[in-house]
Amino acid sequence: MSDEEVKVGAGETAQATPKPAGKPPLSKERKQQARRRVLRTILLTGGVLGAAVSGWLPLAYAQKKRLRPPGALDEKDFLSSCIKCGQCVQVCPVQAIKLADLVDGFGVGTPFIDARAQACDFSCDAVQCILACPTGSLTYHKPDFLAVRPGAKMASKPVLLAKENDPEPTLNLAERIGVARLTRPESCLAIQGKGFKGQARGAAFGGELRYMKVDRWKPIKVADHPYDTELCDLCVQACPIKGAISIETVFAPDGSQRKSPVVHESCVGCGVCEMICPTEPASIEIIPGEGWRA
Amino acid sequence: MSSGLKQRFADQIKAMFGTEPRKDFEIAPAAKEIHFFKKNNRDFIAEKLHARAHAEHKNTWRNRRWAVLILANLLFVVSFYFDIQMLEGALTASRFVGFHLIDLNSALQVMLAHKHIITNLLIGTGTVLVLWVIFGGRTFCSWVCPYHLLAEWAEKIHLFLAKKKLVTDQPIDRRLRTVFWIVFAVLALVTGYTVFEAISPTGILSRALIYGPGLALLWVLALLIFEVFFVRRAWCRYACPIGLTYGVVGIISPLRIKYTLEGCFHEGDCRKVCLVPHVLDTVIKGRAVDTEVAIGPDCTRCGLCVDTCPTGSLKFDVKGLSKLM
Numbered sequence: 001m002s003d004e005e006v007k008v009g010a011g012e013t014a015q016a017t018p019k020p021a022g023k024p025p026l027s028k029e030r031k032q033q034a035r036r037r038v039l040r041t042i043l044l045t046g047g048v049l050g051a052a053v054s055g056w057l058p059l060a061y062a063q064k065k066r067l068r069p070p071g072a073l074d075e076k077d078f079l080s081s082c083i084k085c086g087q088c089v090q091v092c093p094v095q096a097i098k099l100a101d102l103v104d105g106f107g108v109g110t111p112f113i114d115a116r117a118q119a120c121d122f123s124c125d126a127v128q129c130i131l132a133c134p135t136g137s138l139t140y141h142k143p144d145f146l147a148v149r150p151g152a153k154m155a156s157k158p159v160l161l162a163k164e165n166d167p168e169p170t171l172n173l174a175e176r177i178g179v180a181r182l183t184r185p186e187s188c189l190a191i192q193g194k195g196f197k198g199q200a201r202g203a204a205f206g207g208e209l210r211y212m213k214v215d216r217w218k219p220i221k222v223a224d225h226p227y228d229t230e231l232c233d234l235c236v237q238a239c240p241i242k243g244a245i246s247i248e249t250v251f252a253p254d255g256s257q258r259k260s261p262v263v264h265e266s267c268v269g270c271g272v273c274e275m276i277c278p279t280e281p282a283s284i285e286i287i288p289g290e291g292w293r294a
Numbered sequence: 295m296s297s298g299l300k301q302r303f304a305d306q307i308k309a310m311f312g313t314e315p316r317k318d319f320e321i322a323p324a325a326k327e328i329h330f331f332k333k334n335n336r337d338f339i340a341e342k343l344h345a346r347a348h349a350e351h352k353n354t355w356r357n358r359r360w361a362v363l364i365l366a367n368l369l370f371v372v373s374f375y376f377d378i379q380m381l382e383g384a385l386t387a388s389r390f391v392g393f394h395l396i397d398l399n400s401a402l403q404v405m406l407a408h409k410h411i412i413t414n415l416l417i418g419t420g421t422v423l424v425l426w427v428i429f430g431g432r433t434f435c436s437w438v439c440p441y442h443l444l445a446e447w448a449e450k451i452h453l454f455l456a457k458k459k460l461v462t463d464q465p466i467d468r469r470l471r472t473v474f475w476i477v478f479a480v481l482a483l484v485t486g487y488t489v490f491e492a493i494s495p496t497g498i499l500s501r502a503l504i505y506g507p508g509l510a511l512l513w514v515l516a517l518l519i520f521e522v523f524f525v526r527r528a529w530c531r532y533a534c535p536i537g538l539t540y541g542v543v544g545i546i547s548p549l550r551i552k553y554t555l556e557g558c559f560h561e562g563d564c565r566k567v568c569l570v571p572h573v574l575d576t577v578i579k580g581r582a583v584d585t586e587v588a589i590g591p592d593c594t595r596c597g598l599c600v601d602t603c604p605t606g607s608l609k610f611d612v613k614g615l616s617k618l619m
Contacts, residue, residue: 040525041467041532047520048474048493048533051513052481055492080486081408083400084497085387086505090374099501102509106487109386109501109510134387134394135404136412143410 058105066104066112067271067288069097070120070177071130071138074149075289082137084109088129094208094219096120097129115271115286122160122240122270123210123219127171140172151291152176158266159242162212171241171268178269179290180235180245182261188283189232190247191260196232199223200278207275209238222276235261235273235284242266245273265292296322298583306573306590310541312469315575322584328555329580342559349604355597362437370504385438385500386491387418394418398426398543399536403491406482423543429595431544435530435537436569436596440503441495441514445530448518452526463526468572475535495529496536527569537594544591551589551599552611555582564599564608574599577607588613 026034065075069088072078088111089097096118097111104110111129113120130138142148157170185191200222201207208219227234231247239245244267250260261273261284271286298320309315321329332338370388373380382389386400396418405411426434435442455461478490491497495517498510521528530537544550553576560579565571573590576582588611599608 037465037467040464041470044466044520044525044528044532045470045473049477052478052489052493055489056485056487076486077408080488081404081410083387083396083404083488084491084501085383086501087383087387087389089505090377090382099505099508102512106489106492108492109497132382132389134383134389134396134414134418135408136410136415139412145410 055105055108058103059107065288066100066107066110067115067178067269067286069111069113069129069138070122070127070171070173070268070270071133071140071175072177073137073139073142073146074152077146078137079106079110081135082110083135085134086111087132087134088138091124091128091132092120093123093128094118094121094210113271115274116282117275118207119271119275121209121219121238121272122162122171123208125160125163127173140174142174148175149289149291151179151293154268155265158244158268161240161242162210162216164242173268176268176292178271178286178288179292180263180267180269180271180273180284181287181290182263182283183285183287184279184281184283185260187279187281188260189279191258193258194232195228195230196234196278197226197228199226200234200276209272209276210240231259232278233261234276234278238272238276240270240272241268244268265294267292296320296584298322298325299587302576302583302587303590306592307545309572309575309590310538310592311472312467315572317575317581319583321582325555325582325584328585329582332560332579342561346559346561346604352601355601355610359437359596360443363440363443366438367440367500367503370500374504384497384504385440386494386497393421395422395425397496397536398422399539400488400491400494400497402479402539403482403488406479407486407488426540426543427547428549430547430549431540431542431591432537432594433544433547433549434540435534436594439496439536440499441517442530442594444499444514444518445521445527448521449527452522455522456526461523464524466525466528466532468532470532471534471538474533475538478535490535494536496534530569541592544593547591548613548615549595550611550613551593551595551597552609553577553582553587553589554607554609555585555587556607557605558582558603558607559605561604563602563604567598567602569594569596569598 068078073081086099089099096113098114100107100110100112102108130140152175154174154176158173159169160171163169182188189196203223205223207222209222210219211225214220233247236245236247243264245261245263247259248262249257252258269286273284274282274286277284301319305316369381370384373382380391385397387396389395394414394417396415398419401415401419452461456463481489493513495514498514502508502511517529558577560577562577564577565574568574570592573593576587597610600610
């Protein structure tokens with residue numbers, strides 16, 4: 001077969017040499033070509049399916065869950081339903097939402113929040129990402145047939161401090177996306193009885209937060225809002241949800257009294273405390289997908 | 295429609311799923327006459343050689359198409375970059391001044407995996423379905439899909455290397471695309487993950503353009519290298535389930551390429567530039583079943599054949615429009 005014939009296809013060749021009745025026996029060359037074509041077809045099949053199915057590996061070997069945007073379905077259902085369009089990324093006023101890359105396997109292109117870098121502080125009031133989601137991956141109303149994770153259901157709708165005096169002060173969230181935990185109590189400044197003075201995360205930190213006393217509608221850089229406290233309570237000051245965290249007097253095992261941040265049931269898992277925590281690494285962290293345990 | 299045209303219409307749908315086009319259709323008398331006239335007609339052959347030698351190569355439709363493709367993708371980018379909220383989202387799902395638009399194949403994957411369809415998903419899918427029924431199904435591929443443009447450039451490199459005899463096109467069984475479509479649909483249904491979306495170069499590229507590049511582009515690069523050195527247009531021709539989904543939409547679309555037998559020289563230049571040459575089987579000498587034949591649903595309406603045809607025998611056409619006017 002010449003080059004020309006390969007490009008133009010088998011049709012014209014058949015036209016040039018009239019076919020006898022019935023199927024003519026294939027020449028040796030044709031047979032070989034057919035065999036190679038089958039091999040190449042298998043190669044492409046293997047390559048594409050291999051690449052596709054290997055996306056499962058990162059899920060199977062994941063060390064840490066991703067923190068998903070507010071209103072996210074449980075991880076498995078979230079990955080089923082997310083269409084990877086990034087509309088939630090586009091509406092977020094503090095750019096808290098990022099899209100996952102290839103290392104997330106099937107989760108490539110799905111939104112997540114790196115709370116330490118930029119947490120969701122509900123600056124948008126209405127949870128814009130939920131409103132933007134076209135497939136219901138982020139939703140106010142989870143379909144009935146989907147099970148609720150133990151401890152995920154909020155006892156009551158969380159009150160957003162920024163809207164506390166509005167006629168409708170709550171966030172319409174039925175489930176939390178995680179829970180804040182004091183994972184490194186030994187480094188917590190409050191527990192050590194220390195105060196904090198200065199920029200919470202240093203001058204170079206680019207994260208933003210809405211400070212009601214500064215501007216209700218415009219979040220500003222954390223670096224532009226220095227703190228000065230006798231006893232560090234930055235997590236409590238920054239928390240956007242009413243009654244989610246407070247500084248309490250606690251008793252250590254040796255009987256001594258100390259102050260400590262304590263997380264309460266109304267924590268939705270937004271991650272502002274993790275972002276604002278001035279110790280490095282953060283003393284308080286969000287455990288993504290975690291339920292509330294009294 | 296003559297019986298030959300009807301048979302061909304059905305056969306072209308089958309060809310889209312991977313069979314080889316049939317050659318034994320009943321040919322209408324008017325077409326038979328033209329076929330007979332062209333046979334051994336010295337004047338016609340002389341005219342054809344002359345016309346072909348003087349034909350200037352146009353890039354009219356290609357340029358229009360590239361402009362539309364780049365503008366469509368750029369609109370996503372500037373919409374996010376300048377926060378003007380014209381076209382929010384990515385190619386998989388977006389909102390055009392507030393109206394939901396959802397890619398048919400992505401929507402299908404999500405519906406199969408999640409097994410729950412919310413209103414917005416349905417509205418967006420419906421809107422896009424109507425849009426591409428009007429504009430021709432696989433028109434999405436060549437006029438919107440960013441991977442198509444990259445693959446087109448890769449194809450140019452491939453053809454250049456082929457000319458230098460450094461590479462050859464290694465064809466693959468076209469039925470593979472249908473197999474992939476079924477496999478990915480079943481995978482979504484059974485595993486509950488939108489497996490195809492993780493490797494869709496359309497989605498990966500669209501997100502990379504809008505939200506910044508990532509490692510996922512390596513997969514796109516691998517596909518392009520495979521196409522340059524081994525198989526011409528491998529992904530679009532033999533693998534992409536998105537193309538098949540839109541192809542099915544194209545079955546009922548009135549917008550298509552129309553072939554006119556009379557002036558055609560049967561040189562086959564159109565088949566050489568075509569992404570899906572099996573839709574152009576009708577231009578082969580003696581094959582056209584009627585004096586005018588509509589090109590099948592697998593055609594991406596890219597217009598390369600229209601640009602290439604030295605006789606104007608291939609033209610864009612809207613079914614029934616000429617009757618109305």
